[in-house]
Every structure is written in structure tokens, then in C-alpha cells.
Amino acid sequence: MNYREFLEQVQSRGCFATADETQSVVANVLRAVAEVLPQGQVDGLTAQLPPELMVYLRGAHQEPDPFFDSQLFLGWVVSSIDATGARDRTEEGLDLYAAYSGEEAIRRCHCVFAVLKSLLEPRQQDALIAYLPDEVSDWFVQA
């Protein structure tokens, strides 16, 4: 799978409006992954992933912060969501700008993880799951 195909699959799963939005989703989720995945593990993914995706993972640290949790992971993704962050409190759901960004961020993680999983061998998936924060690893498994 090349980078364009990767984006197309993510866009299709997430119903994202544009390629730019899709690229932003992919970049933010993978940059969050780079925060928890040690550099050595990232190097092991080079053969499986399109080089354009590896760019987002290059920020990985030698020793990731052991206290990086699911909230921090979400923070990287929520920043890219174009919404005010609040729940829609109108009676008929008329507030077009409202969105519960946490749920939307988790949905975006699901979309990227689903396509990412299809590129990784089972042992690589297990290795990734081992480094993801608890809740995030659940999203990866469920994706």
C-alpha cells in the first residue's frame, strides 16, 4: 500500500471531507504514536509503512515518557478537530459547531489504527500494543 492509498482508506473509513483533513488526522495520530513508541521500534516498521508515514514517526524518543497516558495521546488528536469542543446542548442538535471532541478524537484514532493494522504483521501489532497507553491499546485492538 502506498501513501495515497493509505490516505484514501482512512478518508473512506472516517468520511473525512477532504484529503487535507485526512492527512491532518493521520499526521496527528501518528505523531502521538511517536510519543510512546521507542525509536528502536519505529525503525522496525520501516519495511512495512510508506516512507511518508515514517516522517510522522521520526519524532520518536529513545526513552518515551513512562507517564504518557491516553489523555495526552488524545491531546495530540483533539488539537486537529475543527470544533468548539462542547457538546451540542440544543434541543434538536442544531449546533453545527459543537462536537464532543474526545469521542471524535477516539473515532479518528480508530480510523487510522484500522488501516495501520492492515499493514503490520501480528508480532508488530503486539509490539505496538505493548507501548500504547492502556485505553489507546484498546482502541487499536478494537479498530
Place this chain on the structure above:
Amino acid sequence: MVTRLDPKTFDATAEITWCAGCGDFAILKALKLALADLGIEPYQVLVVSGIGCGSKLPDYMTINGYMTIHGRPLPVATAAKLANPELHVIVTNGDGDSYGIGGNHFVQTCRRNPNITQIVENNQIYGLTKGQYSPTSDKGFVTTTSPDGAIELAFNPMAIAVAAGATFVARAFAGEPKHMAQLIAEGMNHRGYALIDVLQPCVTFNRVNTYDWYRKRIYHLEDEAYDPTDREAAWAKAHEWEERIPLGILYRLEGFPTYEDQVATLEGGSPVSRLLELARNPRPEQYERLKDEFT
């Protein structure tokens, strides 16, 4: 020998109402880690806050908490420390509460040097009121109250603190809770006022200063041959922003007397210790004298 506690000791049951992904979660976690590492029990801690997203923090911990009116946690914390110097007093508030509404208290606290630790949740915006520019917003920052971009230069807390006489000035990043916990612990071990300014992305209303924005700019002073006791070097580091942003202890001066050390009234013991002594050995004439002394 410090007996390390389980950070869960400080967990509370209140529902956390911060946005998903808010940097305040990491600050809450780092504070619990620091207290646990230092072996400080919940009853030994007072966390004082003001008004704002970050100021909800005392509600989310099992400690003594005190939410003051907007911008006033520093004088309340100073008073609490004077009343009971044995208490570990921590202030947690946002950049608006600390550097805007409470700006004067911030400067006075720097020069007073009470033995308290302040953790500023600096997200460069007023989040609780849905996104107005704050004292630390960069010039040109567009918000609902600055549609053409913020006109003023951003308030520089590091430089102001160094200039005003603070004896411990540090900066952390919410994306690195372990490093932040270490800085909080160092700040609490410092005898005197410790400022830890935490760069904390507001994921909902600040779409400029994101985790990614900071990640591309931050670096650690510990990785360089940097001497935090050099005040001139600290002054220079305090002005680094935009291209490179230093994390770590910018300035540290040990051995400087605290405010409490210099308050003559406390020489015979703190109000709390004297009241406790009186409660153990009640003597009416002493009680009246103590009451006169502190009213």
C-alpha cells in the same frame, strides 16, 4: 529516608470536567507523582487555586484544597504558610489568574520569597470562558477578543520572575509528565518561592500552541552545560521563545531567607503550633494574649 507513597493516594472521586486531551490532566498526574515521590501525605498538603480550568485541580485530588477568588491564590497561600509553616503549600492556577488578574501578587510573591510552590498552567488563553487572549498570548494571536491579533507583547513570566527576585524559576511541558514531576519535586524541595510555569496546550481554544508546536521547539537545559545559579544566563534563557524554548530549571538561588524566616511574630512558634499547644494545655490568659497578638 523518604517512604514513597502510591500516587493513587491522592486520587479523588470528583468527576473531571476538563476537555479530553487537556494538558491539565498531565499536570494533575505530575503533581500526584511528585507528592508520592516526596512521601508527603495528603493531610500535609494544601493546594490553593484561583478561577479557571486549571484552578479546578484541588477538587480532583485528596488533599486540603482552597479555591480563592480570581487571581488571589498567592496571598492566601502565603498566609496559610505563615499560619502553619509545616504545611506544604502549593498554588495551581492558570496564566490568566496568575499573570493577569493576579499579576501584582505574582510580582510581590517573587520578591517576598515565601516557602511555597506555584505551578502555573500556562495555555496562553482563557479557556474556561471559551477562548479570549490572555497575558501570555503571543503578539498577533487571534481570538474572539483579539480578532485582528493581540496587540500587546506577551507577558514573560520567566523574565519577570527572575527580575523580581524569585529564587527558583523553572519551566515544564505538559507533554512530558515525568520531567514535570521531577521539576515539581525540586521546586518543593527548594526552600523559598518556586515557580514552575507549565506549557500546557489548550486543545480546544488554542490551535496555535499545540503539543506538536511545542514538541518542535522545546529543549532541555539539563542536556546542555547550563548553570542555573547564573542569574545573567537565566535572564538570557528567559527570553528564548518562538524558535527554541528551554525546559528545566532556569534559575535557582539556595540559602536566601524565606519570608517566614523574617517575620518576628513567628519566632515564638507559628499561630497553628501555638494554638495546638494551647489546646493541649489550656490556659485562658495565654489564649487571650495569643488572640490579641494575631488580631
